[in-house]
Amino acid sequence: MEFIGILLIVVGAGACLLALRGKRDKSIVEVPLNDLAQIWLKYNNDVRAVNETADGVDAPHTRKREDDDDETRDGVPSMNAPDQGSPLMGLLERLKPYEEIFVAQNADGLFRALISELDRFGHCSSIVTRANDSEAVELYSVRENLSRVSLKEHTVGVTNKIISLLETTYHDFENHIPRAVIAALSHDLGKIPEYWASGVYNTSEHQLVSASRLRELAGNAQITWLDEAIRAVKDHHIRTNNQFSALLKEADKGARELELLRFSGNRSIMPMEQWLDPAKLVKLIEPHVNVLKAGKWQAISFGGIVYCMPGFLYEQAKSLSRQEKALDLAVIYESEKEVALRRITGILRQAEYIPDLLQQNYYARKFEILAVGGKKKFILTPLRGEHFNLQELEARKTGYLSTIKEVKYI
Numbered sequence: 001m002e003f004i005g006i007l008l009i010v011v012g013a014g015a016c017l018l019a020l021r022g023k024r025d026k027s028i029v030e031v032p033l034n035d036l037a038q039i040w041l042k043y044n045n046d047v048r049a050v051n052e053t054a055d056g057v058d059a060p061h062t063r064k065r066e067d068d069d070d071e072t073r074d075g076v077p078s079m080n081a082p083d084q085g086s087p088l089m090g091l092l093e094r095l096k097p098y099e100e101i102f103v104a105q106n107a108d109g110l111f112r113a114l115i116s117e118l119d120r121f122g123h124c125s126s127i128v129t130r131a132n133d134s135e136a137v138e139l140y141s142v143r144e145n146l147s148r149v150s151l152k153e154h155t156v157g158v159t160n161k162i163i164s165l166l167e168t169t170y171h172d173f174e175n176h177i178p179r180a181v182i183a184a185l186s187h188d189l190g191k192i193p194e195y196w197a198s199g200v201y202n203t204s205e206h207q208l209v210s211a212s213r214l215r216e217l218a219g220n221a222q223i224t225w226l227d228e229a230i231r232a233v234k235d236h237h238i239r240t241n242n243q244f245s246a247l248l249k250e251a252d253k254g255a256r257e258l259e260l261l262r263f264s265g266n267r268s269i270m271p272m273e274q275w276l277d278p279a280k281l282v283k284l285i286e287p288h289v290n291v292l293k294a295g296k297w298q299a300i301s302f303g304g305i306v307y308c309m310p311g312f313l314y315e316q317a318k319s320l321s322r323q324e325k326a327l328d329l330a331v332i333y334e335s336e337k338e339v340a341l342r343r344i345t346g347i348l349r350q351a352e353y354i355p356d357l358l359q360q361n362y363y364a365r366k367f368e369i370l371a372v373g374g375k376k377k378f379i380l381t382p383l384r385g386e387h388f389n390l391q392e393l394e395a396r397k398t399g400y401l402s403t404i405k406e407v408k409y410i
Contacts, residue, residue, distance in 0.1 A: 082119040087156040094160070098177050106221050107178040113217045114185040121192045122152030126259075128191050128206050142332060145263040146256065151191055157255035158248075159184035165247055165254075183229040183248050186214040187236050207234055237335060253329050260327055267327045272343050275326035276317060278351040282387050284316045284323075289388065290396040301393045302407045304385040305355060310341055310364045313381050317344050338363070345381060355382050357409055368410050372403035377410070 082088040092115070095102075102108040127146040162180045166173040190196060190209025201209045211233045218226055232245040240246055257269050289299040289306055298312040317340070318331040330340045341363035348354050358365055364381045397404075 082115065086119060087153050088115055088119055088122075091156050091159055094163070095177075095181065098174060101174060102178045105178045105225075106223050107182060110182060110218050110221055110223065111178070111185070114182065117189065117217065118152050118155055118185065121194060122150060122155065124151050124191065124193055125149070126151045126154035126188065126191065142260060146259060148263065149259045151188055154255060154259065155185055155188060157258060158187065158251045161254040162247060162251035165251055169243075169247065179225045179229055179244070180247070182214070182226075183232045183244075184251060186210055186217070186229070187233045187248060187252065189213045207237055210234075239335070239339075253333070257327060257329055264327055267325045270324070270326035270328055272317075272321075272328055272330050272340070273347060275321055275324040275328065276344065276347050277320075277324075278348050278353050279387070280323070281316060281320055281348075282353070282383070284319055285313070285383075286388055286393070288312070289393045290401055292399055292401060295400070297401065300401060300404070300407075301385060301388070301390055302404055304390065305407070306383045306385055306388055306393070307367065307378075307380040307407065308383060310379060310381050311337075313344065314341055341381075348383070353383055353387055355384050358382055366410050368406075368408055369404060370406040370408075371400060372405075373400065 082092070099108070102111055125147045126149045159181055162184045163177065166176050166180055170176050187210055188206060190201070190206030190211075190213065195201060195209050195213060196204065196206065201212055203209060211230045214230055214233055215226075228244055231242065232248040235242065235245040236249045236252055240249065261267070261269065285299060285306070285308065289301055291297065299306060299308040301307075314331070314337055321328050321331050330336060330343065342361065345354055345358070345363040346361075349358075349360075358381070364379050367378050367380050367382075369376050369378060
């Protein structure tokens with residue numbers, strides 16, 4: 001806006017000079033530029049931008065370093081080489097063999113812009129700690145450790161991971177590298193404080209800010225797969241059936257596992273099928289069966305079956321993973337809780353801990369409990385009672401639990 005205001009004044013002044021020149025009866029008046037500048041300079045302080053940023057924070061897309069190259073390609077700034085100690089340098093070396101593919105797909109300018117963006121702003125934390133961002137809830141249990149990983153480090157880790165995943169997913173993986181790299185480099189741009197504090201983006205979700213910033217940086221570049229990359233960035237924290245979006249999500253999780261290893265002592269990356277021992281899980285569940293706390297229960301026994309609240313079963317599995325020193329993001333990401341519960345019950349089913357009344361591929365079903373106080377409906381996960389000390393469990397029943405007359409599935 002400031003520039004436009006100045007431009008209008010300059011145009012007006014120019015028009016005046018032209019008018020003077022057009023007068024046949026008067027000589028041409030020459031005004032030195034320094035004198036002419038005094039006309040508009042006094043108005044500069046009255047011009048304000050439409051989108052004001054938060055106090056003390058510059059909008060990064062309006063800032064420019066003194067050493068920036070003025071040359072652009074399709075509206076995208078050229079890249080300054082990162083510092084030698086930057087994790088971006090190793091990534092650039094890895095991607096050198098694919099430079100011609102980036103150029104052929106019109107993605108080289110966008111790639112340079114993203115590298116420059118991360119080099120400039122990527123020193124911030126790789127995890128959002130604001131409560132209004134979904135990741136703050138998603139990774140609550142480990143966010144303190146992950147906050148020690150910079151955005152630049154995390155982004156490089158995700159990019160390296162997705163390149164490795166491409167090699168095992170696509171036969172012609174080289175042609176997919178530009179799309180995957182662009183998505184990985186941009187997937188967390190919305191975590192940069194200068195973005196979410198600027199007030200320019202009308203959302204608190206970092207993945208949506210990231211997608212918007214990616215589109216801005218792409219400018220007018222004609223990239224056929226740009227919308228696919230933007231979709232993957234938007235969806236990398238939610239359940240998705242899109243193969244490419246799922247690939248970015250898997251790469252993000254893989255990078256997080258390696259990051260957590262740095263701060264997890266003697267824990268090891270281990271899939272659930274290795275650390276989830278059904279007998280050990282039962283030992284963790286058993287002390288809570290038929291126990292009332294503030295009138296509420298987490299698990300009950302009736303008719304030779306132990307019925308668990310699914311959330312309780314999930315928390316006990318999470319406790320077992322810590323007990324077994326297993327690092328498994330299946331029980332860390334809250335958004336994956338249902339997927340984790342299906343895997344948990346699948347393992348229990350194979351070990352014959354799940355009764356036939358729970359259908360295949362289900363982790364719970366609706367039951368109706370009839371007691372003295374009436375009927376109540378619950379979503380529960382049933383377990384075979386023979387794996388528990390049922391005699392001891394039944395002896396614990398007091399109050400409401402001792403009045404249960406029937407448990408039936410509906």
